[in-house]
Amino acid sequence: TILCLPRSLEYSQKNAILIPAATLGVGGMLVYWLRSRHTVKTIEMGDGWWGSGERPLKGKEDESIRPFKIETSDKEIEDLHRRLDQARFAPPLEGAAFHYGFNSIYLQKVVAYWRNQFDWRKQVEVLNKYPHFKTTIEGIDIHFIHVKPSYVPHGRAVQPLLMVHGWPGSFYEFYKIIPLLTEPAGHGLNEGDVVFEVICPSIPGYGFSEAPCQKGFDSIATARIFHKLMNRLGFKEYYLQGGDWGSRIITNMAQMLPQSVKGLHLNLVFVTTQGLRRMISVMLGAYVPWLVGLTKEDVKRTYPFIQKNIYTLLQESGYLHIQATKPDTAGCGLNDSPVGLAAYILEKFSTWTDKSFRHRDDGGLESKYSLEELLTNVMIYWVTSSIVSSMRYYKENISKDPTLSLDARVGVHVPTGIAAFPQEIAHAPRVWAKNIYKNIITYSYMPSGGHFAAFEEPKLLAKDIMHFVRKVEQL
């Protein structure tokens, strides 16, 4: 409210020119009001330098895009095996299942598989099946994969799609969904008239993207870097998809350069605005949901509120709290112990896929994923030593008071599609998402799936993305 007060109001202290001044003032207000109806407030792009030391004054940045291949060595594998062999485990409490965290009896089974059956060389070839590249932006090397459709039917436009991963994921999460988007017909998907070329970068500090050396690298800096990346690849307009941190980054991208974003598709919505109105909506929603805009499905997924939201959030946000305050401490041991790293990361793949997996002795991991693909993701963090820098992202983004952060006050006006998965950590009803996303084109209640949507339910997610993009193209 206060932010909307027109600032072009002029005033003069001399009575003699009061009337013309007032006319000017009113006229100015009118012009401002008319203009503000059409221009949309955006986040400033700004600039940044993340390499070590000071930014070099002379010379332009090397803008070349260099092909990249993931490699491994005997030394790397032997070092890993040695650490796995010497791992020390603490026995779990009787009957603990996954309630105290990752059950160490099941962890020993995972480590045995990792040591004896997992073939990292083979997985490296799997990772290299899509073309990888690196390019230097703002002083750091940005890694990404770029997959074009091998066959484009006559007359079809290929939509560029940037897909951004989160924590503790990586570009690898998208390996199952990419073929569904670049070659839908070949996979039985009939949303037929949409074909994509997919770009999946690694967030700086994650995987094969270089970590920033300077403090302050947040989602806005990431958004800017990814815009520069797409620009460098020659794209003027593109679609964005993301969950977890990816959701926040692409939201910032849409707030920064809305004219470049054709559409925004999210499988997670950060509900950032807390506050009195929200609390009232929550309290009333239990009894008169229709009054506050909640649907039946919303009610089912949101209530009992304290149980499903606050209690669950407190239970599951310990990692967030420590990573947002002491990332270097939290990550130190994990960068030195692959077993510790696996326990930490895989616990999320268990609990965030289905909350009931906490009651199972094996955390339900192998009911939705294969150990091979789970460990490939863990290996990406291990071989790049990126766990600490990945955790720092939490500290840089979660300031003292999240509601004061810039992006919460700037709305998102680009066409938005939301896929709400039932086992997501917290459900965001459409009416709450509208606070930020002013232009929701599709909002789908997905039938199954959790936080790692692209990894767990690639077909469902791909269908929803295509459904959304088709609608946007028709607009």
Add this chain to the structure above:
Amino acid sequence: SLAGIMLLEVFLVFFFFFFIIIFFPSKKKEETFFFFFLWWGKGRKPDTEDDFFFFFFKVETTEEELSDLFRRLDQARFTEPLENSCFHYGTNSVYLRKVVSYWKNQFNWKKQVEVLNKYPQFKTKIQGIDIHFVHVKPPRLPEGQSAKPLLMVHGWPGSFYEFYKIIPLLTDPASHGLSDEHIFEVICPSIPGYGFSEAPHKKDFNSVSAASIFYELMLRLGFNEFYAQGGDCGWLICTNLAQIAPNHVKGLHLNLALVMNMGFTHLLSILLGRYLPGLFGFQDEDVKRMFPFLEKGLYKILLESGYAHIQATKPDTVGCGLNDSPVGLAAYILEKFSTWTDLEFRNLEDGGLERKFNLDDLLTNIMIYWVSGCMVSSMRFYKENLQNGIGTQKHEKLTVQVPTGIASFPNEIMHTPQAWAQKKYTNIVSFHFMPRGGHFAALEEPELLAEDILQFVGKVEKEQLWRKK
């Protein structure tokens, strides 16, 4: 104004969350306060009772243990810190490298084992698990005086070793320039799940369970009446001990006393206490240490309680890597010794650690966690105590009538004014603002702490206060 609205929102959320934390739906059936003699050992409780034997215990090490440690230190992988981050992101890995280098090349674990063994140590099985403790008797007693038994309980991430500097001041005060009016025999147990005490195998081992075990220990040692001293987890356990066995605890001395159930009056005193200190019973020093509250209270807690949050929810996950990487373990523990000794140390590249402690002592404490492999079980204690919320358990709502002495150190994580403490500790005999020192009082300022304990015991003994309960 905008700032005003924002502040109001923050307070409303704060307020809302307090109510959530207080009225947390209890997941377990209501905890009965009077403890049962439970069984924490493996499998089912056998029909035979615990034997009451005490075994001599000596810390030992082997070449294999040392070479395994050195191998891990050699292969440690570090991540460069961000430029100019000091200790703001946690333990600075540049400084950590120096510590690891000292650990490999100069630290002598065999010598430290002998240091640990200079005090007699024992083990005895209570409620199914082996309890380790140090028992130090005074070297000499003046004519007609008897040694007063004093139970001292450590916390996390500390150990019985924290007391090695203060023990001589209490068992032999005369040789250290202190009055020998009261001489103690000191018992420092290891909390089950910490150091050389066996970890419980069953769920729900909380501070009341630990208190019942230590009560049993003191009875077994033949002490019908004793003093109890503690900080950190030790504060909680000793408080519970005073609640379950008030007729046996002559006096309770604490260097930490947190308020667990905040009520409306607390909130009011936070909002107005700066302007009307007298109304809420705040002294000048209280105001100095507590306000501005957002900065010194709320934000400080939020910034420093990440470890407690994750340990209270996923101890097995976070402890796993720390039990496998000594460097990770050191980083995790040393961060606390830095920040909880003085918050300003976060602005230093070396975390200020060697200003107050020496690396030998710090690494000895870490080695206790490493060689016993107890990091995970030590973290579980947080979950067992906090999983139902703060201020929801019965013992947190009950008061303490035993004569209490509180030593309030300036750099402690949270300051509790006497006005708040006396709501719980109804019989506060002494409350002193210490001139310096932080969380690890016994290790950092043993003389100050010993003096405060001695004057407190002096007061209790003089008035024979324990008889008046």
